[in-house]
Amino acid sequence: MSNLVELGTAVDAAQQVGNVVGVFAFGVSGALLAVRRGFDVVGIAVLSICTATGGGIMRDLVIGRTPPAAFVQLSYAATALLAGALIFFWHPPRRLVRTPLNVADAVGLGIFCVTGTVTAFQHGLSATSAAALGVVTAVGGGVVRDVLAGVTPSVLSDGELYAVPALLGSVATALLLHYGQYTFWTGALAGAGAVGLRLLALWRHWRAPVARPHRRRDAV
DSSP: OGGGSOOOHHHHHHHHHHHHHHHHHHHHHHHHHHHHTTOOHHHHHHHHHHHHHHHHHHHHHHHTOSSOHHHHOHHHHHHHHHHHHHHHHSOOOGGGOHHHHHHHHHHHHHHHHHHHHHHHHHTTOOHHHHHHHHHHHHHHHHHHHHHHHTSOOHHHHOTTSSHHHHHHHHHHHHHHHHTTOOOHHHHHHHHHHHHHHHHHHHHHTOOOOOOOOOOOOOOO
16 A cells, blocks of 8 residues: 555546546446336436446445445435436437447446546555455446346346456556556556457457357267
8 A cells, every 4th residue: 555645636636537427427327228228217317326336335335435435425426317317308219229328338337447446445455455346346336237227237247348348457557556656647548448448349249258058969
């Protein structure tokens, strides 16, 4: 932790801005999935807030930051509700929701894998543990969103590489923190790399390996 006793006002401000942008992006993704599933205005609001704050709440409970930031800084919930309201009044047709949902989700994933790792590192965790909680922060909200919406969480099937970009972004951030090289720009580069990999995987349909099923031999 000695390398990050004080991030400095510039990086702290960037951390705050990153959290708000990530909350908005995940709020949009939750609202878009709610629209795709045909939920009403309450469902849109619930999915927006849960998606935007779920990962951060999980991280804060693990590091002993209670009450979690989502319950203290009400700007997070307000930002998520704003995202949900925008989608409620303006959204693409249901059949076209998938692409903007994936883009918003990728942006939130990339931002939160960085800010989540930094927050965990600031609270005294090792680089390895901080990276693990960075992944939790990045994918946790999406898991809550998918479960509430009744779909298989992306992190379980890792279709088009969902957890892998978050892991790589978190590991890169943790290494930067450990070696004292973390700045606004290096953190932004780590987050952008995670976003880019996720979007590239969606475009190229890259998937994580899966176990091959056994072939049943015909009885002789």
